[in-house]
Structures are given as C-alpha cells and as structure tokens.
Amino acid sequence: MTVSSSVPPIIQGGMGVGISDWRLARAVSLQGQLGVVSGTALDTVLVRRLQDGDAGGHMRRALSAFPMPGVAADVLRLYFRPKGRPPGVPYKMLPVYKQVMSRARQLVTVLAAFVEVYLAKEGHQEMVGLNLLTKVQIPTLPSLYGAMLAGVDVILMGAGIPREIPVVLDRLVQHQAVSLRFEVEGLPSGREDHLILDPKEFWTTPPDLRRPLFFAIIASNSLATMLARKADGRIDGFVIEGPTAGGHNAPPRGEPRFNERGEPLYGERDVVDLTKMSELGLPFWLAGGAGRRGRLHEALAAGASGIQVGTLFAYCDESGLAENLKRSVLEHAARGEVTVMTDPRASPTGYPFKVVRWPGAPGDDVTRERLCDLGGLRAAYYTAEGKIGYRCPAEPVTAYVKKGGKVEDAVGRRCLCNALTADIGLGQVRANGKAEPPLVTSGDDLESIGEFLAGRTRYSAADVVDYLLS
Numbered sequence: 007m008t009v010s011s012s013v014p015p016i017i018q019g020g021m022g023v024g025i026s027d028w029r030l031a032r033a034v035s036l037q038g039q040l041g042v043v044s045g046t047a048l049d050t051v052l053v054r055r056l057q058d059g060d061a062g063g064h065m066r067r068a069l070s071a072f073p074m075p076g077v078a079a080d081v082l083r084l085y086f087r088p089k090g091r092p093p094g095v096p097y098k099m100l101p102v103y104k105q106v107m108s109r110a111r112q113l114v115t116v117l118a119a120f121v122e123v124y125l126a127k128e129g130h131q132e133m134v135g136l137n138l139l140t141k142v143q144i145p146t147l148p149s150l151y152g153a154m155l156a157g158v159d160v161i162l163m164g165a166g167i168p169r170e171i172p173v174v175l176d177r178l179v180q181h182q183a184v185s186l187r188f189e190v191e192g193l194p195s196g197r198e199d200h201l202i203l204d205p206k207e208f209w210t211t212p213p214d215l216r217r218p219l220f221f222a223i224i225a226s227n228s229l230a231t232m233l234a235r236k237a238d239g240r241i242d243g244f245v246i247e248g249p250t251a252g253g254h255n256a257p258p259r260g261e262p263r264f265n266e267r268g269e270p271l272y273g274e275r276d277v278v279d280l281t282k283m284s285e286l287g288l289p290f291w292l293a294g295g296a297g298r299r300g301r302l303h304e305a306l307a308a309g310a311s312g313i314q315v316g317t318l319f320a321y322c323d324e325s326g327l328a329e330n331l332k333r334s335v336l337e338h339a340a341r342g343e344v345t346v347m348t349d350p351r352a353s354p355t356g357y358p359f360k361v362v363r364w365p366g367a368p369g370d371d372v373t374r375e376r377l378c379d380l381g382g383l384r385a386a387y388y389t390a391e392g393k394i395g396y397r398c399p400a401e402p403v404t405a406y407v408k409k410g411g412k413v414e415d416a417v418g419r420r421c422l423c424n425a426l427t428a429d430i431g432l433g434q435v436r437a438n439g440k441a442e443p444p445l446v447t448s449g450d451d452l453e454s455i456g457e458f459l460a461g462r463t464r465y466s467a468a469d470v471v472d473y474l475l476s
C-alpha cells in the first residue's frame with residue numbers, strides 16, 4: 007500500500023499547546039481521517055491535569071498502560087492530587103529542560119507523549135499522528151520515543167528543518183541510541199553539541215515497535231526539495247503550509263515588508279509550485295485556509311493527497327481550547343467581530359504568529375508579565391566561560407540583556423509557553439493570585455467562520471469532517 011493510499015485525505019493539524027489533545031485526535035481518527043495530537047509541552051500538560059485531579063481518570067488509565075515499570079508511579083506520587091488544587095494554589099512545576107536532562111526528567115517526557123497517543127488510539131484501529139515543532143529541540147527525542155511506544159502512525163514536524171528526524175525514527179524503532187545536533191548560538195566553529203537519548207538506559211527487554219511515517223511541514227519548494235534529497239533517512243510526505251494558517255507561519259522570503267497594521271507581506275515568491283512538488287514523487291497535503299467547502303476537491307485536482315485543517319477543528323466540541331474562550335470567540339466570530347493579526351513580534355521564536363483579537367478578549371498586552379519559567383522556547387547560547395546558557399526574548403529585558411540578548415530582539419515578545427497553556431485552562435497562578443492571561447491563535451479563516459457555522463453556536467469534529475468532505 008502506498009503512503010497516499012494509507013493516509014486519509016483530511017489531516018487534523020497538530021495544534022499546541024494541547025488544543026489538539028487526545029480527545030480531538032481520537033474523534034477525528036474515529037471519522038476515518040488522520041487525528042493528530044500536539045506534542046508540544048505535553049509533559050507540563052500531563053502533570054497539570056494530574057494536579058487538577060484527573061477528572062474521568064483518563065491520565066491514570068493511560069499511565070497504568072505504560073510499559074516501563076515504576077515510571078508512572080513516580081509521576082503519580084509527585085504530581086497527582088486526588089481532590090485537585092485548592093483555589094489560588096500555583097501548579098507545581100517540572101524542572102525546566104536543559105541539554106542534559108536527568109533520566110527521570112527524560113522519562114516524564116517519554117511518558118507524557120505515550121499517554122496522549124495511547125488515549126488518542128484507544129479502542130480503534132485508525133491512524134493517529136504526533137506533531138512536534140522542530141525548533142523546540144530538547145524534548146524531541148523523548149517525545150518521539152514515548153509516542154512510538156504507544157504505536158503512533160505518523161510524525162509531522164515543521165517550524166524548522168527536521169532533516170535528522172527520519173533516521174532517528176529508524177533507530178528508535180530498534181531502541182538504538184539517537185542524537186540530534188543541538189543548536190547553540192555563538193558556538194565556536196568546529197564545535198558541535200548534541201542532544202542524546204539512549205533507550206537502553208531505560209530497560210533491558212523493550213517491546214517491538216513499528217516505524218511511523220514521517221511528514222515534514224514546509225512552506226517552500228526549496229525546503230521540500232532539500233529534505234526529499236538530503237534528509238538523513240526516508241521522508242514519506244509533506245504538508246505544505248501557507249501563510250494564512252493558524253499558529254506560527256514561515257516568514258516571507260526576501261526583504262521584509264509590512265502592511266499598515268504591521269503584518270508581514272507575502273508575495274509571489276512565497277507561493278509553493280505544486281507542479282514542482284509533484285515532481286518530487288512524494289505525497290503532499292495542503293494547509294492554510296483549506297477548511298472551506300470545495301477545498302479538498304481542489305487540492306486533489308492540483309495533485310495533492312488531501313488537506314490539513316486546523317482552525318475549524320480548534321473550536322469544535324472535542325478540542326482542548328478552554329470552553330469560555332471557545333464560546334466567546336465563536337459568538338463574536340459569528341457576528342464578524344474577530345480579527346486575526348499576523349504578529350511578527352509576539353513569538354519568542356522570531357516567526358510570525360497569528361493572534362486573535364475580539365471585543366472582551368482577556369487583556370494580554372496589559373496584564374502579561376515578562377518571564378520565562380516553562381522554558382519551551384528558550385534559545386541555547388555559548389557563554390564567555392565556555393558553557394551553555396539559555397535565554398528567551400520574552401523574559402525580563404534586563405535578564406535577557408545580561409545573557410547577551412539584544413534589547414531590540416525582546417520588544418513585543420510574549421511568553422507563549424504560559425499563554426498557550428492558559429488557553430487550555432491549565433494556566434499558572436502567580437504569587438499575586440492572578441492567573442496567566444491566554445493568547446489565542448487561529449488562521450485567517452476564523453474571520454469568516456460564520457459561513458461554516460450557519461447559525462450554529464457549537465459543532466463537533468464529525469461536523470467538520472462532513473463539511474470538508476461535502
């Protein structure tokens with residue numbers, strides 16, 4: 007069976023943090039399409055759900071299926087609160103990622119990816135994918151291994167150049183040690199640093215695994231061609247993501263230009279040539295504004311194997327987005343009262359990031375504190391003492407500058423780690439009793455979601471699939 011005949015025509019995009027959770031991915035997979043869980047910050051999501059009492063017992067059910075003895079019990083002992091957190095009590099944090107993590111810390115990440123994929127796959131035989139951001143390097147290897155232990159079918163990675171991942175999957179399937187080149191700013195030439203994972207440190211008799219398919223998410227022909235020809239190992243397909251897609255976008259090519267709202271302008275050079283894509287001989291799915299009636303048909307006619315859709319799924323009943331945000335955004339969107347802004351500064355990654363604004367939205371600009379305590383988007387840098395340090399342009403400016411960061415790089419940055427965990431109702435409570443404000447992201451098509459809603463105020467993942475197939 008070829009890849010394009012085994013992978014369904016609709017891919018539900020991975021949406022972090024926790025918007026594409028196991029419930030959404032499972033619901034989409036049960037419709038015979040590809041449900042995808044977001045792998046971003048899953049370890050924090052797991053330990054916060056446990057601290058909130060694990061309503062329904064889903065985390066504990068999946069933990070009890072984890073094949074390495076003792077690991078789940080340790081996490082339960084440290085984080086599970088049967089009665090949940092008393093009001094105003096902050097979440098207990100996991101140690102922040104570093105290049106070298108303790109075995110126990112790596113295993114929390116392995117476990118968290120296992121849990122999410124296990125639940126998404128529970129009780130059916132359909133395919134389930136895992137989405138990871140290439141740029142968030144440190145948790146990648148343990149996340150891949152955990153997802154593979156739960157039988158993940160497809161790995162999808164964008165936001166960077168995931169060139170080394172295919173061979174990592176080939177090795178992990180044999181439980182062999184793997185490494186990734188670790189990006190460290192200011193590293194002296196000739197020196198390389200690595201992230202390493204060796205499954206043999208975890209156990210002596212691991213189970214048989216299956217290698218998942220690997221899809222790279224790209225926004226240009228040149229990157230697709232480079233990956234198809236030069237990746238280490240086999241790429242199985244591509245998702246081509248255009249600049250209207252929710253979440254992070256690839257920056258425009260060439261000299262940066264902006265419109266009057268300060269949004270980056272995209273042009274002809276940013277359009278991916280689908281004829282050239284077809285020449286690579288690998289299947290591809292089209293993402294960004296594909297969540298409209300007729301788009302699937304158009305994509306197939308243009309040589310694609312299907313579409314990847316995020317925004318429509320982000321607001322369906324099964325998604326992880328907090329209920330109050332879902333209701334408020336949909337209510338305003340139905341009346342044409344939301345705007346989606348492509349903010350070139352908000353994300354610490356430096357990539358443009360889509361931000362949803364609507365009347366009555368929580369005041370992100372006013373109330374958000376500059377800080378970095380989750381560390382998911384920190385960049386590693388080489389210090390004057392020859393060590394590796396970490397900095398995030400969303401942390402307090404003085405701290406950032408002290409670590410060699412430039413003031414101009416810190417302007418306008420938001421702590422997306424905290425904002426996005428707040429979006430799914432798992433936001434941290436600060437010492438002053440205030441909760442982290444959310445910051446919602448969606449694709450440009452959110453502005454016209456009224457057309458799809460057709461008077462409804464809520465809908466299911468199955469409704470989205472029916473609409474896309476219609």
Ligand SMILES: Cc1cc2nc3c(=O)[nH]c(=O)nc-3n(C[C@H](O)[C@H](O)[C@H](O)COP(=O)(O)O)c2cc1C
Pocket residue numbers: 018019020021022023025044046137138139163164165223247250251252253254293294295296297314315316317318320447448449450451
């Ligand atoms: C709320 C939200 C979060 C997203 N987070 C991610 C992510 O973590 N990783 C990723 O590769 N893509 C992410 N995306 C992009 C989607 O996977 C998908 O490609 C995109 O939404 C498709 O375009 P559409 O929004 O027009 O449907 C996100 C999109 C949304 C709406």
